[in-house]
Amino acid sequence: MALFGKNLGIDLGTVNTLICEGGEIVLHEPTVVAVDIEELKIVEVGQAARDMDGRVPEAIEVMRPLRDGVIADFEITHRMLGYFLERVCGPTRLFKPRLMMTIPYGVTSVESRAVHEAALQAGSREVFLIQEPLAAAIGVGLPVSTPSGNLVVNLGGGVTQAAVLSLGGIVAADTVRMGGIRLDEAIASYVRKKYGLIIGPRTAEEAKVRVGSAIPQDEEQSMEIQGQDQVTGLPRMITLTTSEVVEALQEALHLQTAAIRNVLERIPPELASDIMDRGMVICGGGALLRGIDKWITRETGVASYVAEDPVNCTAIGALRGLGMLDKLRRVLPSV
Numbered sequence: 001m002a003l004f005g006k007n008l009g010i011d012l013g014t015v016n017t018l019i020c021e022g023g024e025i026v027l028h029e030p031t032v033v034a035v036d037i038e039e040l041k042i043v044e045v046g047q048a049a050r051d052m053d054g055r056v057p058e059a060i061e062v063m064r065p066l067r068d069g070v071i072a073d074f075e076i077t078h079r080m081l082g083y084f085l086e087r088v089c090g091p092t093r094l095f096k097p098r099l100m101m102t103i104p105y106g107v108t109s110v111e112s113r114a115v116h117e118a119a120l121q122a123g124s125r126e127v128f129l130i131q132e133p134l135a136a137a138i139g140v141g142l143p144v145s146t147p148s149g150n151l152v153v154n155l156g157g158g159v160t161q162a163a164v165l166s167l168g169g170i171v172a173a174d175t176v177r178m179g180g181i182r183l184d185e186a187i188a189s190y191v192r193k194k195y196g197l198i199i200g201p202r203t204a205e206e207a208k209v210r211v212g213s214a215i216p217q218d219e220e221q222s223m224e225i226q227g228q229d230q231v232t233g234l235p236r237m238i239t240l241t242t243s244e245v246v247e248a249l250q251e252a253l254h255l256q257t258a259a260i261r262n263v264l265e266r267i268p269p270e271l272a273s274d275i276m277d278r279g280m281v282i283c284g285g286g287a288l289l290r291g292i293d294k295w296i297t298r299e300t301g302v303a304s305y306v307a308e309d310p311v312n313c314t315a316i317g318a319l320r321g322l323g324m325l326d327k328l329r330r331v332l333p334s335v
């Protein structure tokens with residue numbers, strides 16, 4: 001097999017890129033690149049690039065080449081993918097891999113062609129595309145090929161997707177181009193308004209992950225966060241509590257979960273009872289927000305539960321999809 005190159009499932013996300021090989025996650029890196037803008041050279045990729053954020057000289061820009069789930073900078077994306085592939089496959093020119101790449105549901109054909117082309121230019125032999133919610137459902141192990149209805153919600157960093165699947169394909173779906181990054185912005189804006197303190201996106205994300213929740217918790221947590229006073233410009237510290245983060249997140253959570261409400265309104269009647277019986281499965285990094293399952297259940301009236309492996313299931317499902325091409329070919333996006 002090595003002679004023909006590896007089979008890989010790749011979840012190319014706005015915030016994280018994951019590569020699955022042989023059922024294992026072999027790469028999990030932030031979708032971040034540090035670029036020397038004077039020499040137009042990539043300095044670092046992935047976690048090493050993310051760690052440079054905010055600590056680099058002016059000539060170096062730390063950037064995310066994807067925005068809202070789609071490629072915003074083609075050149076940087078294909079070079080970043082090239083680095084990741086080389087890490088997993090060695091010199092890819094000798095043994096080019098075969099890839100199944102995820103794309104968000106509902107992107108334009110120009111946007112999906114860009115992913116296809118970036119993967120080819122990064123050094124792969126053959127590239128297939130799969131809609132992220134379908135890959136997630138396969139990775140979770142839902143019976144997607146049967147005529148029963150299954151609802152999958154993917155809470156990513158840049159996009160939120162909800163899809164009803166049946167007979168191997170998507171029968172109703174909706175995408176909202178916002179996700180966890182917007183939740184971080186909501187926390188930053190809350191802190192600015194309430195405390196007159198400016199905090200960076202990483203601090204806001206840390207607050208979300210460490211003390212955040214979608215619903216009030218019995219056990220209130222708190223953390224000290226450092227920012228810059230809006231008036232004096234001097235550094236200042238405040239204490240942020242779980243209930244404050246809950247309050248900060250409500251409006252953005254409503255916008256984010258509009259995708260779920262839209263899909264629930266459009267479920268074909270034949271599948272509605274399946275969905276009511278089984279509920280929906282939540283995946284993506286946003287599934288790790290405390291209380292998100294209860295919040296979604298309360299807001300939609302449909303039972304929801306977090307997938308067992310919400311962060312990895314999409315890359316795992318993408319790879320499995322490569323082994324199911326005969327069944328899937330007619331439902332995969334063409335390029």
Ligand SMILES: Nc1ncnc2c1ncn2[C@@H]1O[C@H](COP(=O)(O)OP(=O)(O)OP(=O)(O)O)[C@@H](O)[C@H]1O
Binds near residue numbers: 015311
């Ligand atoms: N414990 C946690 N609580 C809340 N949010 C979390 C937690 N862990 C990760 N996240 C959020 O999950 C998001 C990243 O999720 P994921 O890796 O699924 O996104 P992505 O696939 O890169 O993006 P997309 O699919 O939207 O293009 C980030 O916004 C991150 O802050």
Ligand SMILES: [Mg+2]
Binds near residue numbers: 012013132157
């Ligand atoms: Mg994703």
